[in-house]
Amino acid sequence: MTYIGAEEIVSPLGQSIRENFQSVCENRSGISLVPHAGFNQEAIHLSKITDLSSSNKFETLLIDTLSKVAKRIDPARITSKKTLVIVSSTKGGLDRNIKDPFAPSLTSLVKHFGLANEPLVVSNACISGVLAINAANNFIKAGLYDHVIVLGCDVISDFVLFGFQSLFAVSATPCTPFDLNRSGISLGEGCAAVVVSNTPEIFKNKPLGLYSGTSANDANHISGPSRTGEGLYRSVKRTLELNKMSFGEIDFISAHGTATVFNDEMEAIAFDRLNMADIPINSLKGYFGHTLGAAGVIETAISMQMMRHNMLIKSLGYSETGTSKSLNITTGNKSSELNTILKTASGFGGCNASLVFRKL
Amino acid sequence: MSFITACCHINEESCVLNGDVIAQKNTESGDSWFKQLYKGLTLEYPKFYKMDMLSQAGFIGSELIKKSNPALSTRYQDDEIGLLFANQESSADTDIRFMESYVDKKSPSPSLFVYTLPNIVLGEIAIRNKWFGENMFAVLPKFAPEFFLQYGEIMMVAGAKAVLMGWLGILEGKIEVFVFLVEENSATGMQLNRENLITCAGF
Amino acid sequence: MDTLKEDLKKHIIEQLNLEDIQVADIADDALLFSTEGIGLDSIDALELIVLLEKFYGIQVTNPEEGKEAFLTINTMADYIEKKRK
Numbered sequence: 001m002t003y004i005g006a007e008e009i010v011s012p013l014g015q016s017i018r019e020n021f022q023s024v025c026e027n028r029s030g031i032s033l034v035p036h037a038g039f040n041q042e043a044i045h046l047s048k049i050t051d052l053s054s055s056n057k058f059e060t061l062l063i064d065t066l067s068k069v070a071k072r073i074d075p076a077r078i079t080s081k082k083t084l085v086i087v088s089s090t091k092g093g094l095d096r097n098i099k100d101p102f103a104p105s106l107t108s109l110v111k112h113f114g115l116a117n118e119p120l121v122v123s124n125a126c127i128s129g130v131l132a133i134n135a136a137n138n139f140i141k142a143g144l145y146d147h148v149i150v151l152g153c154d155v156i157s158d159f160v161l162f163g164f165q166s167l168f169a170v171s172a173t174p175c176t177p178f179d180l181n182r183s184g185i186s187l188g189e190g191c192a193a194v195v196v197s198n199t200p201e202i203f204k205n206k207p208l209g210l211y212s213g214t215s216a217n218d219a220n221h222i223s224g225p226s227r228t229g230e231g232l233y234r235s236v237k238r239t240l241e242l243n244k245m246s247f248g249e250i251d252f253i254s255a256h257g258t259a260t261v262f263n264d265e266m267e268a269i270a271f272d273r274l275n276m277a278d279i280p281i282n283s284l285k286g287y288f289g290h291t292l293g294a295a296g297v298i299e300t301a302i303s304m305q306m307m308r309h310n311m312l313i314k315s316l317g318y319s320e321t322g323t324s325k326s327l328n329i330t331t332g333n334k335s336s337e338l339n340t341i342l343k344t345a346s347g348f349g350g351c352n353a354s355l356v357f358r359k360l
Numbered sequence: 361m362s363f364i365t366a367c368c369h370i371n372e373e374s375c376v377l378n379g380d381v382i383a384q385k386n387t388e389s390g391d392s393w394f395k396q397l398y399k400g401l402t403l404e405y406p407k408f409y410k411m412d413m414l415s416q417a418g419f420i421g422s423e424l425i426k427k428s429n430p431a432l433s434t435r436y437q438d439d440e441i442g443l444l445f446a447n448q449e450s451s452a453d454t455d456i457r458f459m460e461s462y463v464d465k466k467s468p469s470p471s472l473f474v475y476t477l478p479n480i481v482l483g484e485i486a487i488r489n490k491w492f493g494e495n496m497f498a499v500l501p502k503f504a505p506e507f508f509l510q511y512g513e514i515m516m517v518a519g520a521k522a523v524l525m526g527w528l529g530i531l532e533g534k535i536e537v538f539v540f541l542v543e544e545n546s547a548t549g550m551q552l553n554r555e556n557l558i559t560c561a562g563f
Numbered sequence: 564m565d566t567l568k569e570d571l572k573k574h575i576i577e578q579l580n581l582e583d584i585q586v587a588d589i590a591d592d593a594l595l596f597s598t599e600g601i602g603l604d605s606i607d608a609l610e611l612i613v614l615l616e617k618f619y620g621i622q623v624t625n626p627e628e629g630k631e632a633f634l635t636i637n638t639m640a641d642y643i644e645k646k647r648k
Contacts, residue, residue: 469610
């Protein structure tokens with residue numbers, strides 16, 4: 001086990017973890033109708049940070065979020081040789097330089113904070129965030145670093161929006177994960193951070209315990225979710241086995257839940273196969289939209305807050321069962337003792353990942 | 361202890377398997393360089409033609425490694441082979457083409473868009489071989505032997521018995537491909553360490 | 564109509580990168596999305612929608628509509644004829 005804490009989020013729902021969790025507790029969504037955003041100049045529902053005018057949003061968000069993290073841990077650790085920064089992102093600063101989407105922003109990040117090590121970029125589609133947190137845990141367990149700061153960040157661009165439109169995957173309404181009437185994603189943007197460490201001492205607030213996580217490929221299709229949920233099933237099964245945990249020990253599942261017809265169906269099948277269909281579950285995409293490479297970190301950070309406050313958060317947008325196997329979707333905020341949480345993610349390329357964290 | 365048991369290099373002109381030049385680009389041919397290599401493999405896998413250059417590079421590299429180590433497909437369980445790949449330019453080669461599809465040609469191409477993520481190549485290799493193991497794609501400022509040594513070891517400790525690794529530098533005609541197989545407890549191959557990896561990579 | 568079908572086959576082969584298939588290999592009634600036929604997949608279907616707009620000026624706003632139209636070259640040609648009128 002390693003320690004995880006110092007969670008931070010900058011998103012349309014707030015400038016700090018406190019503001020973001022407050023918004024989520026009030027069941028407010030960051031998604032709104034943005035005029036002329038689409039390929040044919042049509043209005044599109046997006047979770048967009050409106051007061052960020054920078055021409056270089058990716059870099060600005062990374063620096064802003066890491067500054068906030070520095071206030072939540074011993075700040076000297078940021079520049080330590082034993083600290084690594086992992087950035088999880090799919091498209092980085094693509095708008096700034098399509099041929100080199102990461103290096104310019106990371107160079108600025110290193111310079112701004114005086115980081116001792118070159119940051120590592122994990123770019124594994126929509127599982128990037130969960131995979132990066134798992135990598136952080138692995139690096140520390142292997143003794144290669146003492147602390148790893150994971151920054152998950154993606155910003156909305158014409159590139160990504162037009163791409164999802166070409167797949168007919170963008171919802172005409174704010175996305176409704178797992179709901180009968182779901183019809184696609186709402187894109188979002190934001191940046192989130194967690195710090196993983198071999199010691200609880202660097203955290204200003206009490207950390208939680210992070211356990212080993214795993215990934216697995218569906219080996220089925222590069223853009224279509226598996227009909228059997230094979231990769232997700234295997235990843236969750238292996239994560240639990242690795243930590244000698246049973247299904248019954250999981251108090252809550254923070255699902256991926258993108259609100260496309262096939263993704264949510266795939267997840268329902270996988271959790272049903274895992275005998276986990278009765279465990280309370282939600283998708284946070286109704287609040288933040290799909291933030292791609294940031295999603296796993298944002299959703300882990302909110303789930304950590306749920307654990308700290310012993311509170312189940314409503315799965316926004318859901319009203320009626322819309323998958324062939326029904327899940328125990330959280331339909332309203334509710335107090336509940338949360339000791340062990342499972343976070344999952346699935347993405348293009350057939351990839352799936354899962355992680356588990358616990359109260360100390 | 362882990363060993364490098366096979367390696368494959370492809371650049372703009374030649375393809376080298378375990379140190380032997382096995383193919384050279386025929387500049388007279390109407391086929392692309394990667395298509396020439398694919399034909400040389402004599403496979404029935406029409407999906408190859410739909411792949412972008414990054415996926416074609418990883419696909420050819422992995423098929424050649426299998427040719428060199430035929431037991432790879434039978435020796436391990438379907439989740440015991442990890443995939444650990446990296447490059448510097450992510451999926452930029454295809455990103456540029458996708459952007460052209462909506463800027464110049466006025467209709468964003470869905471078949472290009474699905475390749476605008478660097479980890480798609482891992483999916484293609486997993487689909488081809490029915491490998492359900494761990495996947496990781498990283499973007500690094502340059503080829504970093506430490507990354508492969510450290511994360512390869514981590515994957516092995518977590519349960520992988522073999523890890524197919526690769527550096528796939530593909531951008532606007534530049535081809536800098538290095539795919540190699542790392543196995544534990546092998547009777548053959550070079551011990552996996554920094555020096556051997558740098559020698560083997562050649563850059 | 565026959566020229567339309569031939570053109571359609573050429574466009575499909577080119578747009579979908581079916582490099583191992585010739586125009587003559589695609590029968591007018593071959594099932595485009597069956598592995599017994601041409602073996603196209605869901606992304607190809609979306610690319611066919613792009614193709615219809617690009618070469619024939621036809622906008623498909625609901626991919627479900629495409630499903631029936633894209634059964635075979637015959638159904639596609641019928642669909643184009645109907646929409647062009």
